[in-house]
Amino acid sequence: MLWTLLVTFFKIGLVSFGGGYxxxxVIEREALSQQWMxxxxxxxAVTLAGMAPGPIATNSAVLIGYKVAGIPGAGAATIGMILPSFIIIIALAVFFFKVGRERLLQMIFYGLKPMVAALIVYAAYRVGVNGQPLLGINGHTLAVVLIFIFAMIGTMKYHLHPLVVLSVSALMGIAFFM
Structure with a gap:
């Protein structure tokens, strides 16, 4: 099982462009297909991973690995998740500092940014609805949307500290879902 965790998260780490969110x-698809959760x-787990310091993808790997195989599983999943990034960033650093600010490289980055934004929005949608598609407006959907709107306005317009947004969102969750 440890080898499966390591290899699975290594493969995920290889395609982790754009950051954890x-x-x-991809992490969800693997966790579900492996029947880990x-x-x-x-x-x-993603909610808990987002509350902890550090990258959310790595934190998610730790939690999934722990659920599957305890502390050794958490270690295997974490190593699998971060090893590709370590290798790739070293290679990119060598390439970037040799190539510098080539126009082609800048155009590639401009092309990748919208793709990364789309992946983040999709992940937020999946987490926000607990993996269930929105089939209509109901109390649960409305509560999730209200908490989302509060979090967006609080961070973007009022620049509230993330811990304030996190705390108020948790209280809203208690109020809405109690």
């Missing part, structure tokens, strides 16, 4: 849908479990 952008790759959450349900969609609801995954959404809860």
């Amino acid at each position: 952008a790759i959450l849908s 349900t969609s609801v479990d995954f959404a809860q």
Whole structure:
């Protein structure tokens, strides 16, 4: 099982372009296909991973690895997740500092940014609805949307500290879902 965790998260790490939130849908697909957890479990794990310091993808790997195989599983998943990034960033650093600010490289980055944004929006959608598609407006959907709107306005317009947004969102969750 440890080898499966290591290899699975190594493969995920190889395609983790755009940061942790952008790759959450890939992590979810693997966790579900391996039957390591349900969609609801995954959404809860991502919520917990987002509250902890550090990259959310790595934190998610730790939580999934721990659920599957305890502390050794958490270690295997974490190593698998970060090893590709380590190797790739070393190669990119060598390339970037040799090539510098070539126009082609800048155009590639401009092309990748919208793709990364789309992956992040998709991951937010999946986590926000606990892996369930929105089939209509109901109390749960409305509560999720209100918490989302508060979090967006609080961070973007009022520049609230993330811990304030996190705390108020948690209280809103208690109020809405109690």
